[in-house]
Amino acid sequence: MAPMDITVGQLIDQIERDLPDADPVTRVSEARRRAKVLGDVGDALIDHFVQAARRAGASWSQIGDAMGVSKQAAQQRAAGGSGRFARFTERARRVVANAQTLARDQRHGHVEPAHVLVALLDATDALAAKIVEAHGADPAALAVKARATLPPAGSGGPVGHVPFSAASKEVLERTAQNAIDLLNNYIGTEHILLGILAVPDSPAARTLIEAGIDYERARDMVAAALTGFQHGAGKLSDD
Numbered sequence: 001m002a003p004m005d006i007t008v009g010q011l012i013d014q015i016e017r018d019l020p021d022a023d024p025v026t027r028v029s030e031a032r033r034r035a036k037v038l039g040d041v042g043d044a045l046i047d048h049f050v051q052a053a054r055r056a057g058a059s060w061s062q063i064g065d066a067m068g069v070s071k072q073a074a075q076q077r078a079a080g081g082s083g084r085f086a087r088f089t090e091r092a093r094r095v096v097a098n099a100q101t102l103a104r105d106q107r108h109g110h111v112e113p114a115h116v117l118v119a120l121l122d123a124t125d126a127l128a129a130k131i132v133e134a135h136g137a138d139p140a141a142l143a144v145k146a147r148a149t150l151p152p153a154g155s156g157g158p159v160g161h162v163p164f165s166a167a168s169k170e171v172l173e174r175t176a177q178n179a180i181d182l183l184n185n186y187i188g189t190e191h192i193l194l195g196i197l198a199v200p201d202s203p204a205a206r207t208l209i210e211a212g213i214d215y216e217r218a219r220d221m222v223a224a225a226l227t228g229f230q231h232g233a234g235k236l237s238d239d
Contacts, residue, residue: 015034033180033181033183059071088188089188099116102119106153109154111163111164113171113204118147118150121142128193131190131218132213146204146207167201172195174198175187175191193208
């Protein structure tokens with residue numbers, strides 16, 4: 001069945017089949033979670049073909065016309081104003097921007113997960129760094145190790161936009177999925193940490209894992225911290 005053929009009735013039937021004994025409130029929560037997944041999948045689908053169109057030489061005016069928006073709106077979406085980074089907190093956006101700056105300054109061809117990890121660990125006041133510290137690791141020391149996994153600096157003049165590598169795109173996808181799974185309506189540094197750990201083959205994830213930072217334990221700590229915040233224990237997220 002093609003996604004466009006899915007109806008609300010079919011989605012309702014699917015939840016009722018998957019949760020036959022659930023109470024009505026639990027089904028509300030599950031419906032909300034699945035709606036977020038569908039929304040993110042739709043955004044990812046559009047973003048994929050926008051980038052493909054750009055690589056094929058399409059102008060922003062052409063892409064905007066195809067999307068039913070202005071040229072400027074299409075560009076803003078690609079930059080994160082209403083697309084991939086729309087739900088990122090200010091600190092989380094800063095981490096991504098700093099990762100891109102690091103890659104650009106080093107004349108690297110792509111933003112790798114290690115660039116993201118260095119920028120993440122440099123945000124010492126954010127929840128991600130606190131989770132790292134709670135594992136008994138030093139964020140500053142780990143940032144040094146993460147930098148060491150990056151290739152040597154390139155040469156040449158200033159470069160413009162540095163694209164995300166396939167591994168970094170997967171990290172961002174896992175980042176968003178973790179926020180969805182935790183039923184959070186924003187994406188913070190803690191979700192980026194989980195996103196990196198969820199791609200265990202990357203040097204960035206190995207840096208964390210070798211320091212004793214485990215995905216399951218980190219996820220439990222994030223969930224506990226955010227639950228404490230929701231119950232008034234204090235502002236732990238970084239919005």
